[in-house]
Amino acid sequence: MSSEFGKLLRISVFGQSHGRAIGVNIDGLPAGESIDLQELDAFLDRRKPGKSPLSTTRKESDAPIFLSGLEHGVTCGAPLCAIIENSDQHSSDYQELQDKPRPGHADYTAYIKWDGHADMRGGGHFSGRLTAPLCIAGGIAKQILSRHGVHVGAHLASVGDVEDLPFPLRPDRSLFDAVAAKPFPVLDDAAGERMQALILEARQHLDSVGGVIECAAVGVPAGLGAPMFEGLENRLAAALFGIPAVKGVEFGAGFAAARSRGSQNNDAFAVEDGEIVTCTNHAGGILGGISTGMPIILRTAIKPTPSISQPQQTVSLRAREDAELVVRGRHDPCIAHRAVPVVEAVTAAVLLDLLLEGHHGTF
């Protein structure tokens, strides 16, 4: 087993990019939660391709079909399974790749692991398309969390060297909603323009570019998570690395903390309106793996799309010799902007799971 995560809320993703359907099974959702399907569709739309020259021209229908767990729009306690049927597949594009693994893709490692039996058409089970079912799960989690005062939002922190503004010390739901409503998910639209120019320039050069996504969760009560290996950081990172192309995860100041001093990095505590808060949030809302009550702040590094149209050096698995490859098909010059809702989705799912565990530190 491997395409599952969660403890009390267990999320299993299945499907190959060009198989019959992809989907998700969510076991452990609380019963009696209304799911607004329009709101869910709007959320799924945020990761959909085919909307602009910034992404692949593939059209993907992400319309979820609910097989179980949802009756009259309300969760019934039983596992919720939703699928998305596949269509608009150009499997012929992938013939050559069975012999010549694409650099930067899982073609080779899947070939080794599954001894040549992997169905890698369209990236198979490793395709970014599998993030659609993740978004179904996360979109549902986001709705439930919101009802309980926890809001999750994200923006594109950088593309290549172009940086967006960081989240303010106390982002809130309205800021998340505003970013989500934008065609390009940034705080600073001028930076967003420069990012888009960079993406288009990469496309022109038959190249691709990476980016960083910053995600925040507000309303998380202090005391969530547990020491050592079941902390917020452990659980979030374990799930976030499941998003294809994520190569780094950091919390709060993250790698920048390694370059700073204790006197700068420590967040002073203060009493504000009777609540204990921190004056800065280099900890990203997490100390000892446990939430402080301040916003949870994390960033994930998304590598540049490996599918580029330049000729690349690879090997022929059959001939066991060097070979050249030109990847065909319709690919995104950048997936970081489309991955923004995916990071939200995974973050929300993990937080809901932890909240369902409850404040079990005491009885």
Add this chain to the structure above:
Amino acid sequence: MSSEFGKLLRISVFGQSHGRAIGVNIDGLPAGESIDLQELDAFLDRRKPGKSPLSTTRKESDAPIFLSGLEHGVTCGAPLCAIIENSDQHSSDYQELQDKPRPGHADYTAYIKWDGHADMRGGGHFSGRLTAPLCIAGGIAKQILSRHGVHVGAHLASVGDVEDLPFPLRPDRSLFDAVAAKPFPVLDDAAGERMQALILEARQHLDSVGGVIECAAVGVPAGLGAPMFEGLENRLAAALFGIPAVKGVEFGAGFAAARSRGSQNNDAFAVEDGEIVTCTNHAGGILGGISTGMPIILRTAIKPTPSISQPQQTVSLRAREDAELVVRGRHDPCIAHRAVPVVEAVTAAVLLDLLLEGHHGTF
């Protein structure tokens, strides 16, 4: 449960810094493995404090007592439990902290989670001291891995802004051994001198400084790990964030990948002596969560030690008002160099766990 990780190899850490003993229970170790206790002691020595002005003057005895699982120096299949008895504790230093949580520490979050019942003397269960039992587990894992051709090594990649050289494309065991034998674990001793100067300068200013640790594992066969949520990155990150003070984890190029182009970041495949390799290793030996056969490369960000001797702003939990705190006791101005073997230990334990699962992609 929270202080445990692993799947077939399950590692449970227990103890509080000033309790009777700390220890580790390792369930699932293969039987019949000789453990060289001198080699293990030498490994544990690498994280021990009290050896230089670069670390706390506390003397910690890290001599493990084996309660089970090891007979005549050979694992017997039953769970291996080893403990370290506590001593040289100055618990009185921690009286004030019960009311005034230290900025940057888990004092406050543990207080909330356990409703005031946490034993936080010396940092309690959140103390860096808990990395000693982790090193027992990891030191044992390293010995078993080595016997099977997998070698794990690490160095201090940076302290503050001072950077060591990165690992070469193909580090090997002799390089790991050379770094491990040095009093200060860097590749470039000149950089090491500058790092040490920086640490001492921080100490003089009653401050502390963070750093980055780079870890490599060589000899890992291609095909280890599984897609989405049980990949090498997921499993390693989940465990590495269990090391106190880790705030970021990245693999291969990591966050730098987010700033690069696909044409740069993709690792070309090539056939070398009949083996399939990659010409660069921006992937850190992992594609789709699965090992490529190239070295596994990861980096962890270690925040500056939060215990600094400058006056800091905090709150009084009882009075629920702002307060000032001067942390007393003997603290490290930097823990990144001492954490180097800990990162090796955790990495080795996760890899052994995954190797025990075997190449189960096919029967």
Add this chain to the structure above:
Amino acid sequence: MSSEFGKLLRISVFGQSHGRAIGVNIDGLPAGESIDLQELDAFLDRRKPGKSPLSTTRKESDAPIFLSGLEHGVTCGAPLCAIIENSDQHSSDYQELQDKPRPGHADYTAYIKWDGHADMRGGGHFSGRLTAPLCIAGGIAKQILSRHGVHVGAHLASVGDVEDLPFPLRPDRSLFDAVAAKPFPVLDDAAGERMQALILEARQHLDSVGGVIECAAVGVPAGLGAPMFEGLENRLAAALFGIPAVKGVEFGAGFAAARSRGSQNNDAFAVEDGEIVTCTNHAGGILGGISTGMPIILRTAIKPTPSISQPQQTVSLRAREDAELVVRGRHDPCIAHRAVPVVEAVTAAVLLDLLLEGHHGTF
């Protein structure tokens, strides 16, 4: 999460009896395994109702639709999801039950757990119908196991007080096949006749009757399973109690062992053709949770179908007062004979999971 089991092979069941579809997601199947779909259909047919007066007249189409994980009849390594669409539902039969929980059913407990939101039409997620996806998973596991020399078979050991013969000391595949081919799954057809008479008699009295299923697995190598909580007995029992109506599980002599003496119950070891065997098998092939190499023998107690047509005393949840209930709809007077392949399926799935873990006691 709750409707999942397994460790490296993870089986998740979803669906409600009268929802859109029921199904199973199997994560961790080895790649490259051919699945004979005709053989699978024949296996699924064994639990299908509507074939005789011994079972409900409901017609259930159990034709699985494979959404993922199976390409050209061969497993591809990715999770295998298969669904069965629902039809022939008489949901109106269940209106009254929303207020009046059926004695012996999960109506009341699901109502409490999910605070009135459970979809209990046709038994909802608790329905015996959910054993169809279990049989898909188990039928696949049986085929893979057979290819590796492990064969699983079962028979109806008793209905009410009528007992079949027990399995011989060394049952084999041909015996399993012979029983599976019979319309009524017993070793002794005369006993089978008496059982069927008893079932029909129960039906005539608007009553139902329970039974015991005995299951065997041969070809399991010695050394499978692990001490204390991950033994064969723990893992098998945990999964077998997931079959609706199972109220007891025993291995080897089981409860009869509690009435016997050590001198009778101990299985003498002997060398037979160079192999170490036991002369009897009161241990059911399991000592210390670990397989001996002898046949695994287990029995499960199946309670009488709770849905009987006699008037029964229950309560009105709304009025919170006593009430009478006459269960309508088409129900089985006995489900033990239909549960025979289900017990095989679950046993096979658990054994495949354990075999995938491998003989990891040593490296």
Add this chain to the structure above:
Amino acid sequence: MSSEFGKLLRISVFGQSHGRAIGVNIDGLPAGESIDLQELDAFLDRRKPGKSPLSTTRKESDAPIFLSGLEHGVTCGAPLCAIIENSDQHSSDYQELQDKPRPGHADYTAYIKWDGHADMRGGGHFSGRLTAPLCIAGGIAKQILSRHGVHVGAHLASVGDVEDLPFPLRPDRSLFDAVAAKPFPVLDDAAGERMQALILEARQHLDSVGGVIECAAVGVPAGLGAPMFEGLENRLAAALFGIPAVKGVEFGAGFAAARSRGSQNNDAFAVEDGEIVTCTNHAGGILGGISTGMPIILRTAIKPTPSISQPQQTVSLRAREDAELVVRGRHDPCIAHRAVPVVEAVTAAVLLDLLLEGHHGTF
């Protein structure tokens, strides 16, 4: 890993019978719970041997030493590790057994699993002695449960063919306390006398005898447990089969249900003082894996002690030929009566774990 169970409350048992110490690590205990150590000692005394001719004359000191997790008698949130040092070992008794596995013991299966490296002195990690740390965990769980209105008790339901009375429909704490205070844990002392006579008679014949333990838990709220594979039955059975010598587990009517009719076995619902109850309890307080609010009732079959002093047929592993064995050492002619508190302990631990998960069916 294998000697662990639990989900939010994780219990890991370690040690070999003749190793340096045995122990338990309990991760996930709620903080702030006072543990009455005298009450715990009294509980541990109930399983201790050496008190009468009914059990082995070995003296075992079961005095737990708390290494962590308990400060001033109160749980502090961190993992609680307790050990018992070993003494009074006659390891020489076990020399011969390294070559000649005892019938009915794990000697042979451990030898195979761990390739000859198992430490099987005194039964090693498979020894009944490992139930002492289980009782530490369970004794602590019992105290916490009691404080929350859940009480667990057990009695010896049968030894050989001699049966005790069953628990009444509604056993209570005072009944549990009364049985626990008796030197021989039965409801009907006359039956207890006959059981003891039977045990002594078995001992005289150099034989041993098995028994059945019935356990009840009262005060468990309705709605605990979850459908299919995380139900009370699944979780309890998985843990109970971890007790050495348990070969069967049943709930409520259990195997007797398989011999009865639906009209008998169904428990009618009724309203009693405004509460919904069942008039009988053949379900053992569990429907669909979820608690009904009625007492949880379970029974475990304990096989006769395999260590008997009669000559037995076994094999020589080295010579790979048949051999005779006379087991020496001091063994119990029956362990069922000593296992009564162990069944209570495991049941309590599982229930506490489930209660910590909370009623998470709804948010």
